[in-house]
Amino acid sequence: MIRQVLPIAALVLCPASALATDPTAPVASLMALAETNWSASASGYEDYFSDDRLAALYSTEFAELYRKAAATEDAKEMGSPFNWDVIVNAQDGCPLENLTIEPGSSANGVTQVVARFQAMACFGTQAEFQAYRETRFTVVVEDDQSVVDDIVTDLDGDVLSVKAILRELAQTAN
Template sequence: MRTLPLAIAFSLLSTFAAAADATDPVRQVMKITEDNWNTVDSEWKYIFDPDPLARLFSKRFQAAYAEAAKHPAYETENNQPGDPFGYDVITSSQDGCPLQEVKMNSGAGAGGMTDVTVTFKMWTCVDEADVKDSVSEVHFDVIDEDGKPVIDDIHRVADGERDSVIEEMQSIAKGE
């Protein structure tokens, strides 16, 4: 009789542990990104559409996006403002190939933040060997907010330097 309550308790604990995985929001963002680059036939899905923005990103990130969105990079076909970026924020590109060899690792960061690193090849359809074999690296700062992991910033790495999407959005909001 005691085994049933213990089994339920362990089941609940494992459910909560799985639900609190810092890689969850990053996996969802990367799934959208991979799907976008896998085909030209389907509609592009934006990671900053209202639903994924509210579910996967921190309140600080959402606020920075809302301010930057007041300065869209382009107008859409229906004459509505587009997002503040004129490119895919994850791949840091307007062009590319289907993403290959996507790998994800997570490690401790400062102040309770988890650093989730994603690497991938995005130029495998290009004939130049050095470009074709290049590996892109993106870091996601994941924090716990209201009991769930959310992305607080995104850092693309190029030439050994890390940028910050939050800082980019703050610059866009200032009209820079």
Template sequence: MRRLLRPMPLALGLALFAAATSAADVTAPVKQVMDMTKYNWGTVDAEWKYIFDPAPLTGLYSKRFQAAYKEAAKHPAYDTENNEPGDPFGYDVVTNSQDGCPLEDIKIVPGAVKDGMTDVTVTFKMWTCIDEPQIKNSVSEVHFDVLVEDGKPVIDDIHRVADGERDSVLAEMQAIAKGGQ
């Protein structure tokens, strides 16, 4: 009987380790998106890193998000210099802006898992180059819905928070795909 009991604590320990590892990894795609976003707002001389370029799109986002983006991309917000269509947004979807300063005080905090989805909250200061203290010290808040798909964490939606209201980039892409905004 003793031999049967010993593997149970080991199996339980491995299961808890796997769960903890999975929970720790849930912020990985969000960190990559925020690294690109921070880079973009921190430099004026380098080329912009689009968070929806083919590699990040297929590596960091859910299949549902990818499909919505591809449909929305059929209705670009602008044309590029080489006459190729641009993306469906005319602004940075993370900062919800066309203007800004280098991002500071970025904090990424995973929340509870509900129905297989983890709400990862990101806060940052994006107006630090503005002299007015109220604007300079304002904190932006963005939520990322992260789920595990095909064994890895991916972003399923992005929600900007303004005046206590959360929007949805996924819903915005679906509206763009239908010809609206």
């Protein structure tokens, strides 16, 4: 009985810290933004990497790499280090459908969180358009907050790490 009461008491007494370390929280924020950005009624695109979001949703290292990559001449010219949506791994698409967010494996302070969704369903009923995509987020805890440390997708069977791309781009910054 005491073993059951103590964890519940800890959540009641420290709810903010218990929720702050929910590994799905930063992913849910980013996926909600992706849903808005890709919605049929979207009036404009909101940046996944605004200063406020870099400070609140991403690890210190990821944010630093992003800022360095954004300082490259190409990124300045394009307005971003990326010419595609790295959250849904697409340049074209539809409103996201059937989004799920699930925490996966956790080891050494790192949790994998998987977002699954349909991103092309409005293009037709063929299997290729109804297929699900996955974006895997590597989530760590910094200053008692869960934050995204990497975004990983598949591209033609290869693993695509946004953090690795940022690291490579940051090396070319002036």
